[in-house]
Amino acid sequence: MEVIEGCRLPVLRRNQENEDEWPLAEILSVKDISGRKVFYVHYIDFNKRLDEWVTPERLDLKKIQFPKKEAKTPTKNGLPGSRPSSPERDLKKTLDLSLHTSAAGIGKTIPTPGLPYLASSASLQRVSVVKIPDRTNSIENVTKNLLSKRKLEAVSLTTQCSPATPVAPAPEIPTPVFAQNGSVRRPVSVVTGRKRKAGCLGTDEDSQDSSDGIPSAPRMTGSLVSDRSHDDIVTRMKNIECIELGRHRLKPWYFSPYPQELTSLPVLYLCEFCLKYLKSLKCLQRHLTKCNLRHPPGNEIYRKGTISFFEIDGRKNKNYSQNLCLLAKCFLDHKTLYYDTDPFLFYVMTEYDCKGFHIVGYFSKEKESTEDYNVACILTLPPYQRRGYGKLLIEFSYELSKVEGKTGTPEKPLSDLGLLSYRSYWSQTILEILMELKSENGERPQITINEISELTSIKKEDVISTLQYLNLINYYKVGQC
Numbered sequence: 410m411e412v413i414e415g416c417r418l419p420v421l422r423r424n425q426e427n428e429d430e431w432p433l434a435e436i437l438s439v440k441d442i443s444g445r446k447v448f449y450v451h452y453i454d455f456n457k458r459l460d461e462w463v464t465p466e467r468l469d470l471k472k473i474q475f476p477k478k479e480a481k482t483p484t485k486n487g488l489p490g491s492r493p494s495s496p497e498r499d500l501k502k503t504l505d506l507s508l509h510t511s512a513a514g515i516g517k518t519i520p521t522p523g524l525p526y527l528a529s530s531a532s533l534q535r536v537s538v539v540k541i542p543d544r545t546n547s548i549e550n551v552t553k554n555l556l557s558k559r560k561l562e563a564v565s566l567t568t569q570c571s572p573a574t575p576v577a578p579a580p581e582i583p584t585p586v587f588a589q590n591g592s593v594r595r596p597v598s599v600v601t602g603r604k605r606k607a608g609c610l611g612t613d614e615d616s617q618d619s620s621d622g623i624p625s626a627p628r629m630t631g632s633l634v635s636d637r638s639h640d641d642i643v644t645r646m647k648n649i650e651c652i653e654l655g656r657h658r659l660k661p662w663y664f665s666p667y668p669q670e671l672t673s674l675p676v677l678y679l680c681e682f683c684l685k686y687l688k689s690l691k692c693l694q695r696h697l698t699k700c701n702l703r704h705p706p707g708n709e710i711y712r713k714g715t716i717s718f719f720e721i722d723g724r725k726n727k728n729y730s731q732n733l734c735l736l737a738k739c740f741l742d743h744k745t746l747y748y749d750t751d752p753f754l755f756y757v758m759t760e761y762d763c764k765g766f767h768i769v770g771y772f773s774k775e776k777e778s779t780e781d782y783n784v785a786c787i788l789t790l791p792p793y794q795r796r797g798y799g800k801l802l803i804e805f806s807y808e809l810s811k812v813e814g815k816t817g818t819p820e821k822p823l824s825d826l827g828l829l830s831y832r833s834y835w836s837q838t839i840l841e842i843l844m845e846l847k848s849e850n851g852e853r854p855q856i857t858i859n860e861i862s863e864l865t866s867i868k869k870e871d872v873i874s875t876l877q878y879l880n881l882i883n884y885y886k887v888g889q890c
Contacts, residue, residue: 412436412448412468415476419469420450422459431469437646449646456825457742458662460647648672649739653690655681655767657792661739681767684732703765705729705757711805715761716769718805723750723773730755733771737788743822744786752776753785756809758802760793769793772802774809781868783810783817787827799830810866818868835875838865843881 412418419431434450437460441447448468451460644664652659653676671677671688678693679686682702687693706729707721723730730750738744755773759766770789775782784806789799810817819831842864846854858876862869876882 410470410473412439412446412465412470412473413475414439416473417453417476418473420452420463421467421469422452422461451645457645458740460645649677650674651676652679652736652739653677653693654679654736654790657790659739659791663739663742665735665738667735679732679736682765683729684736684768685728686732686735704759705766705768707755707757710756716801717759717761717766719757719759719766721755721757723753723755727751733757734786737771737786740788740791741786741824743824756802756805758798758805769798770802772806774806781815781817782820783807783866784819787819800834803831803834807866816862816866816868818871831871832875832878835867835871836879838867839872839875840879 414436416436417433418436420434421429421431424430432455433453435453436448437451438449439446440449445464447462447464449460449462451457646664647661648664649661649667649672652661658676667677667686671686674688676690677686678688678690680693680696680700680702682704683700683706685696685700687696704717705719705721706726707719709717710720711718721730721733727750730753733755734750752775753773754776755771757771758769760769761767768790770787770793772787773785775785784803787799787802787806789802806819807817819827823831839861842861843856846856848854858869858872861867861872865872867875873882
């Protein structure tokens with residue numbers, strides 16, 4: 410019986426109590442090492458950071474479930490028998506829908522041919538639309554004209570764009586390059602005649618997951634939320650075996666798009682001050698003789714004892730910001746990466762000793778957030794976890810919101826560990842306020858949700874969810890007490 414990719418079967422593993430268990434797992438990859446097969450497995454309903462390579466002895470072949478055979482007819486959106494998508498049919502279908510649903514046929518909108526769609530998990534939203542002045546033009550003529558323009562404008566992107574999501578830039582705008590990591594990307598302008606650095610984040614040459622060659626349409630905000638619907642088999646697997654950062658060796662939890670040639674190394678070496686990645690210890694030692702940094706670039710904005718916070722502008726310190734994002738992606742599964750770090754500020758927490766300022770964790774935030782996000786990504790590195798640093802990072806983000814005079818909330822979705830940390834901080838902060846309330850004139854002390862939000866800078870929705878989690882809030886119908 411041959412075990413192939415896509416099979417599901419029980420796999421032996423040790424739980425937190427050091428007991429044997431046989432959870433159901435899916436085979437994601439198979440490879441030969443010295444003539445012996447090993448299997449990369451994902452435990453169903455477990456976090457991806459627990460994925461690992463296992464030997465055949467740990468597989469329960471008696472309960473194996475083979476993957477179902479796909480339908481012979483190509484499918485679209487999971488519907489059997491439907492044909493694969495094509496730009497011509499998709500455009501005509503959109504035009505049909507726009508014209509058919511119009512009562513008079515005038516004033517309705519259709520997508521502009523040279524502008525992209527914004528792909529979202531729920532629907533397709535148009536970026537820009539134009540009005541149809543007259544219905545006398547037939548659908549066929551409109552379709553023909555739009556398609557002819559599209560073919561002319563999309564030539565330069567034929568090797569980068571998905572057939573279902575054509576993206577064509579205006580002639581005067583440089584061709585956008587998309588950093589691909591299984592989710593929607595931000596466009597990056599390319600300067601003609603200049604070579605890109607070999608270590609740049611998200612380039613097709615460097616990124617391991619760039620083999621798809623099918624990026625989605627660009628997002629128009631600085632959000633770092635990852636669209637999980639675009640996951641592929643490559644990004645589901647850890648690609649870095651081990652990272653050496655200063656005196657620590659870290660085992661990555663998730664995929665991170667480091668250059669392809671570095672993914673086969675037993676250890677990836679990082680300079681703990683500038684976060685530059687190198688392929689060998691000798692290269693690192695040579696780099697350290699040239700690296701003048703002993704702390705993160707940017708301004709030190711807070712210090713107490715040995716703990717310091719540095720504010721780093723993603724536009725002024727691109728290389729450091731990109732390297733920080735690459736490192737963080739090894740431990741964040743719900744976020745994605747951009748080559749363009751301009752819209753973000755990074756707040757790096759460090760611990761000081763005689764050798765310099767060593768990175769402990771960080772959080773990033775958008776310079777201008779339309780949705781009141783005060784955190785885009787937040788991470789405490791594994792060697793410093795369970796020591797209160799995560800709560801300190803969260804508290805610092807809300808102190809910045811207080812300085813700005815507004816409420817804030819972290820960008821969703823939160824990871825499992827992130828949710829635990831935020832829920833703990835919210836609960837402690839709100840309970841401290843409630844316990845400090847004093848009664849006036851012998852009456853029961855009162856406070857509103859809006860007042861709690863103003864005092865803490867925690868967004869009202871997060872206050873309500875925390876009170877519900879603590880069973881401190883009840884809803885009554887009108888007339889009931």
